[in-house]
Amino acid sequence: MPHGPPEVGVGPWEGEWPVGEEYDAELLREGDRRNVVDRYRYWRLEAIVADLDTRRHGFHVAIENWQHDFNIGTIVRTANAFLAAEVHIVGNRRWNRRGAMVTDRYQHVRHHPTPEDLASYLHERGVRLLGIDNLPGAAHLETMALPREVCFLFGQEGPGLSEVAREVCDGTFSIAQFGSTRSINASSAAAIAMHGWIREHADLSGGDAWRG
Structure with a gap:
């Protein structure tokens, strides 16, 4: 049985890749192991920041x-x-x-x-x-x-x-x-x-x- 913590994030995208400027080709290909919520899986860093900027608090x-x-x-x-x-x-x-x-x-x-x-x-x-x-x-x-x-x-x-x-x-x-x-x-x-x-x-x- 393997030991240690489960691997963080998700692996390579399975199936046809999603379409959109927010997606990062490298993350889709290699997997996304970042500590981000599911909404932002496979997104480019700049796209995540831009989306957060539309909702920031006061x-x-x-x-x-x-x-x-x-x-x-x-x-x-x-x-x-x-x-x-x-x-x-x-x-x-x-x-x-x-x-x-x-x-x-x-x-x-x-x-x-x-x-x-x-x-x-x-x-x-x-x-x-x-x-x-x-x-x-x-x-x-x-x-x-x-x-x-x-x-x-x-x-x-x-x-x-x-x-x-x-x-x-x-x-x-x-x-x-x-x-x-x-x-x-x-x-x-x-x-x-x-x-x-x-x-x-x-x-x-x-x-x-x-x-x-």
């Missing part, structure tokens, strides 16, 4: 990157799963992509050298910038009505939002905690905030919400 997510935070890759992967408009990296341009699991190819990732640059970019497009950190005086994220056009900004793991980032935010909010730890992981906090937006604004009535 929220953005941003993270400060002064110390090459390892959470960024995981945040990008989650942003892709929830179909964020864009992910913004503030500070150092280089970031660890390992946690993204190649999802950064399908997600728009934009770099900003400073928090001020991020705020200017968002405000020109009518997007509110909300800092998420367990700061004194921060309102509860759980009790606020989330704007449809919003960007959630997260600081580095450990120090949290920088002083400059706090100053340019339109408001700061915290995620309610009840245990002994001072904070939760940055990528976990980002997932909570993004899912909060999904619960409030996403359309779950059609077939666009994947179930595996």
Whole structure:
């Protein structure tokens, strides 16, 4: 009996090939082993991104990157799963992509050298910038009505939002905690905030919400 995990994806297309510009001849011939939902099997990368762009949600997510935070890759992967408009990296341009699991190819990732640059970019497009950190005086994220056009900004793991980032935010909010730890992981906090937006604004009535 063979051992190990089952092979990911699908093998070569069987039978007559489908017709359409979205299909990739190499994938049809060799098989598609990528981590994509069935809707996008055998599609070209560019075709997948173009289709996603027709359905992207109104929220953005941003993270400060002064110390090459390892959470960024995981945040990008989650942003892709929830179909964020864009992910913004503030500070150092280089970031660890390992946690993204190649999802950064399908997600728009934009770099900003400073928090001020991020705020200017968002405000020109009518997007509110909300800092998420367990700061004194921060309102509860759980009790606020989330704007449809919003960007959630997260600081580095450990120090949290920088002083400059706090100053340019339109408001700061915290995620309610009840245990002994001072904070939760940055990528976990980002997932909570993004899912909060999904619960409030996403359309779950059609077939666009994947179930595996």
